[in-house]
Amino acid sequence: MRFWPLVWSNLRRRKARTSFTLLSVVVAFVLFAYLAAVKVAFRAGVDVAGADRLFTTHKTSLIQPLPKAYQEQIARVPGVVAVTHASWFGGIYQNPNTGFQGVFQAPVEPEAYLAMYPEFLVPAPQRQAWLEDREGVLVGRKTAERYGWKVGDRVPVQGTIWRKKDGTKVWEFNVRGIYDGAEKGTDTTQFLFHYDYFDEARQFGEGIVGWYVVRIAEPTQAAEVGARIDAVFANSPNETKTVTEKALAQGFADQIGDIGAIIQWILAAVFFTLLLVAGNTMAQSVRERTAELAVLKTLGYSDGRVLALVLAESTLLAVLGGGLGLLLGSVAIAAGDPTGGFLPVFYFPERDVVLGVVFVALLGFVTGILPALQAKRLRIVEALRRA
């Protein structure tokens, strides 16, 4: 389009103002990207929860253990395809302050657990090495990077609840594998080791597990199968409560509660405030040039062309600023979450990238359209007289 030089020189008219406006738009969209990532973090897991996985916990609370003997009974419940278990370890790595926070550590049945979570991708040789080493541990990519671990490293973790039979606190593990997530939202912070090794070595609590993970044949039957499992253990010393993985994750999001919602509201409010301020400046800079637009019209520019010219200017500014902002935002998010590893899932979902692009387009249009319409309706004589 041969009018680009004109649009461009209009933007360069007041370089300082244009660059500050541009930078505010950039900041607004960096913030938008953060908002999206924080939203995902606080909903940790709800969106990627496996529809065919159920969790069976103690009815009173998740911290109450269940007997290992329940496994076979659950496996016999109609509709259940597979069942495995995990337990809470809660150890400390290095010092308690930088600790192991945000890292889910659990003794599991290695083979069955990987079958239960096909979204954990492990190279076959590493998988084999982990299965064969009783003291082996499988670590998620994010945790491995956070602590700089490589396959073959020996990692001492201090137990807080669990000690070894000889009374010592430190459990040593060999990093045998590092898994990646099949999806962006997959939790790659986990630290998974052998239940058999853990159960034999621990000082007390032999033969108990934290909770069961159950795969069902038909996701639509989740409620029925859950009720059947709970019915098996009704009126036993350890009654159970079975919910879908999604419900469990949603429960945790609800437990974090309105803190998450409030932070999101704040971010959203800030985003729109910044847009408002930037938009105001963009609109103002067009209004200031009323006389020039009148001159253009005098020279024979049609109403439509003046409209297009003004819209092109605001859109260009929005696209440059917004595009750069979204880009910088996604780079910053990829570099890690701002809390130093406390949020296990932190990424910029594609859905929100699209939404961001829509906002960019809206910003360009809304800030341009009013002055553009004014420019279109401009009566040459009046505008020239006013100037």
Add this chain to the structure above:
Amino acid sequence: MRSLLHWFAQVGAVTATAVRTIPERRGASLATVFGIAGVVAVFVAVLSIGEGFRKTLRSAGSPENAMVLRSGSDSEMMSVMLGNAIEIIAQAPGVARGVVDGAEMPLSSAELFVIVDVPKRSTGTPANVPLRGVQPAAFSTRPELRITAGRKFEWGKNEVLVGEGALKQFAGLDVGTKLQWGRSEWTVVGTFAAGGALWESEIWSDARVLQPAYNRGNSFQTVIARLESAAAFDRFKDALTTDPRLDVQVLRETEYYGNQGRTLNAIIQGLGFTVSLLMAVGAVFGALNTMYSAVAARTREVATLRALGFGAGAVVISVLAEAMLLAAGGGALGAASAWLFFDGYRTSTLNWDTFSQVTFAFEVTPRLLVEGTVFALALGLVGGLMPALRAARLPVTAALREA
């Protein structure tokens, strides 16, 4: 001396002109005020979450109380202590003695700390509410605790007391309610307040009744001991940590609660800092724009003043003063709205360190209000400096001609 006075008079005159003409630049000035107000409101609001949370933890600690946990356990939830250790700790040097329920005894309470699923009022979904089993001396180690409705539970019965915070945030905990946990039924017999401390988020019962319900045999998790004085702590600690029969760590209660809430603090501070920083950058750009256009609008005026003999310094200060005034207005507006909307807002969230719910109120302290305003002024200064220098450097003749 005369020249200094003269200079001040100049500054005053130019600044007054600048300020008087703000209404002519209403749009841009308002945008700056609101931009800065937004930044300050968010800054104060986010920090008030952390402030309220920390206050709840802080009020739970008394310097005269010591907490005993198994060594290597970083929270009550993770600790395990067997019955035989309890008596050794109670008899240790430094533990205060007092009369509890008519009997003279050491003021030490062995406690269980577990969680129980209770639905949240706001969502109806189950939340991990802390359930604490205590011994008779527990009430003497926490003198701020008082019954606000009903009565204390009877020792040996399946009865519970509910903290005021828990009562407000979680459903079905009113006095008289019967609760089914595991195979036993519990009755809520009263509620308590504890001066805003963490315990208000909890449900309390007799530890001896709770042990069988949670299959804990004769084990506990922590011991809270009232000391003869705060100074007796070292004596108490040395006696326990050197005792070969024990494997414990001893902390002042203040120290223990000071360390709690690390995860939540890190999240709030990490996010709060990032967001405030980004917003500050955005607001500075807004302020810069406003001040540049303010200088542009006043070009003729400034040039006239300079031609009349007003100094460059006076012009710089007048522009800066205008920027700071707008910033101060925005700062005050932002701080006030944060205080209005967020101070005292009650909520509950998951304290990751104990894996249980903690209820607390947002706390907009005077210190936060001051910090917010100082932040606003800093933004004004940064946003006003460059435009002020430009105003001072305007070549007088060119500026007069241009205008």
